[in-house]
Amino acid sequence: MASKQHGRARSIATATAAFTVLASLGLYGSAPALAAGSTRPGAAAVRTGVADTALGQEHWSTTTAAPGVQVSTVTLSNAASPFWTVTLEQPVTSKVTGSAADAEVESGSWVTATASRLASYGYELRVEPVAWPAYSDTPHGLMGYRLRVGEFPTQAAAATAAAAIAADGFTTTTEWTGYDASTPATLENIHVAVIDPKVFTGTVEGTHDGALAQRQTPSAVADQLGSLVATNGGFFVIGSGDGIPGTQSGLGVYNGKLESLASGARAALVIQDNGRKFQVADLTSSVVAQVGGSRYAVHGVNRVPGTVRDCGTAGATPTTHPEQDVDCYETDDLVEFTGELGAALPTGAGTQVVLDHSGRVLSVGARGGSVPTGDTVLQGIGTASTWLGRQALVGRTVKVDASVRNAATGASIPLTAGTSIVSAAPLLVQNGRTDIDAAAEGVVDPQDLSFNYQWADARQPRTIAGVDKHGDLILVTVDGRLTAGSEGFTLAEEATFMRSLGAVQALNLDGGGSTAMAVGGNLVTNPSDATGERPVGDTIQVLP
Known part of the structure; x- marks a missing residue:
């Protein structure tokens, strides 16, 4: 068995340790x-x-x-002395994803029991209370406790200790204490x-600068456009299992055109009049397709029907609530694709309708191919596929209306030329x-x-x-x-x-x-x- 005295311990906790709640939220010093x-x-x-x-x-x-x-x-x-350490984690099933996960902040009872086990192996350890940050919609005060072992000068040294502790039946990770909110x-x-x-006198815009499915570095786009300043923007899809790589996983509007929908009510930067006016607010979005008196809600723009990255969509499972970096799913889904997509259309069961610039139905058929120049495509699965098959007949007109609103006030954000939204x-x-x-x-x-x-x-x-x-x-x-x-x-x-x-x-x-x-x-x-x-x-x- 490897030696248990891994590094210098600031304190030794046992099963009867007394826990002191620290109120620090990671903010230090006097007022600015x-x-x-x-x-x-x-x-x-x-x-x-x-x-x-x-x-x-x-x-x-x-x-x-x-x-x-x-x-x-x-x-x-700041004058601080962070170090590498080993953090003990509790294997859990995430309530959000339903998948196996590891929690580093846990209840006092779990920490007490785990500390007792660690002490029996001879490990020097410390218990650190963790406070809730200053969020407006979560509890305040004590979040839970974190259990750690040792102080190490390098990540490699911490990893060696973590492996030895893991060999004794514990779940571990190595961490830099300079990332902790409780220390400067x-x-x-x-x-x-x-x-x-x-x-x-110039302009400010949110842009995809080309195909929506194209990923570029901010500096490359800045060099191409001759920008003074550029930053990255909103959340986007990386893996093909989560949607169409490069497309946004939240609200995206470029020069007044809606190119992706909001993941529920989420924060966005609104750039209006080419950068003469700016605002930040939680926004929602909606799109409705209508043929005569029949209407159907469009739940996605430029995404794979049935897959919703970051969730936040009505009718999705396992939740309609926004969840960061989580995929939700819909069985009945109507999605719009614009000419800016720049990638092959998704294939699979369902119905595809091609609309010309006026909304007139040009064709109805199987899903796939690409968006014809100047046209728009609707894809439906489940009941959305049935609706398209019954209503979007060749020669008919499908009216597609989009809106973006301030979630708090209900005020509409006009989708006019010179308006960009990055979410x-x-x-x-x-x-x-x-x-x-x-x-x-x-x-x-x-x-x-x-x-x-x-x-x-x-x-x-x-x-x-x-x-x-x-x-x-x-x-x-x-x-x-x-x-x-x-x-x-x-x-x-x-x-x-x-x-x-x-x-x-x-x-x-x-x-x-x-x-x-x-x-x-x-x-x-x-x-x-x-x-x-x-x-x-x-x-x-x-x-x-």
Whole structure:
């Protein structure tokens, strides 16, 4: 049996350990205070200097990319001493996915029992209480406990210890404690772009820049378009088992055309009048096909009938609620395909109808082929297939109406030329206050702590968009996963940082390996994927 004294332990827990709840939410220091002579984005003066903030000490360096467009490099640091450690996990069945999963935050009873077993093997261990972040729709206070063994200088050393512990019948993982929300981040490498539409004479748009099924890196698109600044955009499909790779798994509107539907009520950045006006809000979308007096709801645009990435669709199973990175399924499904798809149409059982530009039915037949130039295709399975077969006869007209609405107010978002919508989740800031609706948008589940804990509550690379009270657009990226030493933000830290910039609205965009910012066509972030900058779905482009 391998030696049990793996690393230095800060404390030794036994089955009778007393648990102390720590209230920290991962925010540190005093209220934001600027060094003399420095300012923040949104102010009229040059954005430079040093700032002591709730997240740590920030060092700012700012340049002007064009009148009305300022780009800043920010280094945020704290005096912290993180290390690699071994975390014990409980094998569970996820309530969200129904699949086997491992939970690192668990109940006191499980931790007590597991700590007793570990102690019997001679392991030195520690118990760490974990608090709920400042979400608006989850419990507050104690989330649960985390059980860990050792402090190690390298991941390899931690992995060796984890293997030995696993050999004794435990489930383990190695973790960097600098990703924990309960401790200050050692280093964050951040980029901030602020676009003032009152001064900037160029345009801002969300774009797929070509076929929707085509994935490109943000810097490549920026280079092709001659962009001043570019970031990645919303969530998109990566694997063919989840849909059509490259297409968005949430709401997507480009130059006024709806190209993908919302996954329930989820956060989105709305760019109007080619970048003269911006807003962030939870949005919903709907599409209805009508032949005469007969109507049928279209549940998807440019996706595989029957498969709904990120869920959030009426009639889907196992849930109609949004669930991040989860597939839901429909047996009765009507899907619209546009000429921008740029990929072969899905095949399989069901009915396919081709419509010309006026909605007149040109053909009815089996699913497959491609979208003819200038035309639209409807595919139906189940009862949707039956409806098409009965109603969408050759020569008839099928009227397809689409709408996008603010989920809170019901206000319609006009789908006009110059309007782009890029969607992800969750909302971070609303009306100037932290308002992270993490459960409602399906990025966490209070009843299933195995679901997305690391995605939401640990530090990760992030891309963020927000709007300040002056109407300026704020685009932010933070490197993570120790690329160039940077650890990333939690969702709660994103909200804190955006509010410190003056954002009154903000949302989390796609992050992780997708996070990227290009300035002048050149990548300025450090991608966390081993292969480098990730090809993504849509992007946000600031064009001269």
